[in-house]
Amino acid sequence: MCPSPGAHLNHQILRGSCTSAARRVNRTRGLWLWGGVMTQLLVVDDEQRICLFVSRALEAEGFSVDCLATGTAALELLEKKHYALVILDLMLPDLHGYEVLSRLAANKNPQRVMVLSALAGADSKVRCLRMGAVDYLAKPFALAELIERVRRRIAERPHHPRSRWLDVGHVRPDLQRRALHVRERQVSLSDREFVLMDHLMRHANQVCTRGELLADVWGYSFDPGSNVVDVCVRRLRTKLEPQLIETVRNVGYCFVAVEQLPVTVRS
Numbered sequence: 001m002c003p004s005p006g007a008h009l010n011h012q013i014l015r016g017s018c019t020s021a022a023r024r025v026n027r028t029r030g031l032w033l034w035g036g037v038m039t040q041l042l043v044v045d046d047e048q049r050i051c052l053f054v055s056r057a058l059e060a061e062g063f064s065v066d067c068l069a070t071g072t073a074a075l076e077l078l079e080k081k082h083y084a085l086v087i088l089d090l091m092l093p094d095l096h097g098y099e100v101l102s103r104l105a106a107n108k109n110p111q112r113v114m115v116l117s118a119l120a121g122a123d124s125k126v127r128c129l130r131m132g133a134v135d136y137l138a139k140p141f142a143l144a145e146l147i148e149r150v151r152r153r154i155a156e157r158p159h160h161p162r163s164r165w166l167d168v169g170h171v172r173p174d175l176q177r178r179a180l181h182v183r184e185r186q187v188s189l190s191d192r193e194f195v196l197m198d199h200l201m202r203h204a205n206q207v208c209t210r211g212e213l214l215a216d217v218w219g220y221s222f223d224p225g226s227n228v229v230d231v232c233v234r235r236l237r238t239k240l241e242p243q244l245i246e247t248v249r250n251v252g253y254c255f256v257a258v259e260q261l262p263v264t265v266r267s
Contacts (some may be wrong), residue, residue, distance in 0.1 A: 039062075039063050041087065042065075043087045044069075044088045044089060045089040052067075053240075057143050057146070074086070084154050087116050088115050089116055090117040091119070097115060097117065108116065114150070115135070138216075138218075139214070173198060180197065180239070195216075199213065206254065207252055208253055210251075217232075
């Protein structure tokens with residue numbers, strides 16, 4: 001039989017069956033460990049179908065996953081327990097995801113949050129990034145992409161989730177004021193340019209395909225057959241040093257980190 005809930009919050013956590021829990025604990029290969037224990041993730045989404053779909057997929061990858069359906073329950077649990085990553089929906093029944101991010105920041109809670117939302121617009125992405133989210137993936141999403149993003153965000157520790165500056169060489173985006181500093185010069189960006197630049201810089205020296213950029217920056221799950229990516233990159237180049245964004249013909253673009261410095265995030 002499944003054990004009865006103990007702590008006050010445990011009854012709100014949507015867990016799988018005892019069989020799946022036992023299978024998760026008994027895995028001896030492919031586990032994600034953090035500090036010698038299985039890496040724990042929290043999914044906050046009021047759609048039980050999404051919770052089960054995401055949690056089962058992540059458990060199959062070796063993670064330990066809890067699910068909650070409300071922002072209030074999530075905030076209460078996050079005061080008592082730390083997770084390697086919180087996967088947060090925005091359209092929750094009680095508190096909006098923005099409010100959850102705001103309260104985490106106000107309480108200086110160091111939880112790392114990845115937003116998973118049907119709100120695919122640049123305005124929402126920028127707002128969440130400025131409030132401290134470490135990533136943003138729009139619904140509908142490819143499961144393989146979600147898993148890869150989770151892996152990358154966990155591998156980035158010990159970055160600080162409430163950071164203001166992202167440094168790549170001499171280019172420094174201000175994640176709060178949506179401004180870019182190139183050497184001693186400050187550059188203002190539109191919301192779309194900011195999200196595009198954030199994506200390119202977090203993948204510095206890696207080729208980002210047009211399809212990847214369309215999905216992450218514009219929220220498209222298909223190629224609309226337009227040149228919106230190319231146009232936005234051209235606008236960015238007029239504001240930056242043109243050589244910073246390199247064209248990879250017939251594939252996409254690559255942000256060239258000057259002096260090959262590592263990506264760092266500072267508060």
